[in-house]
Amino acid sequence: MIGNRKRWQLPIKAKNAGEELYIHSKAKFHYFTDENKSLCGNHNQLWYVFETYPDERDWKTFDDSVYCSRCLKILKKNEGSGDE
DSSP states (O other): OOSOOOEEEOOOEESSTTSOEEOOTTOOBEEEOTTSBBTTSSOBOOTTTOOOOOOOTTGGGSOGGGBOHHHHHHHHHHHHHTOO
8 A cells, every 4th residue: 555545636637648748727636535536526547646736734724726626525525424
């Protein structure tokens, strides 16, 4: 196992298969799970391949506008129920 498998990350894109990867200039952080899927279901990526995450000591101190609203809503709901 490689550390904590759940984290906020910027989604990585490629215009075409095999082309250079990039982060869109208006990308928001998405919360990726053990299955390498974002909570909102819009993105899949191997979380341990890219270092595109913020300092997660206290992600709640950041402005909500930098996060995917759907991921944030689901995560807050899960935290309230004791799940993550």
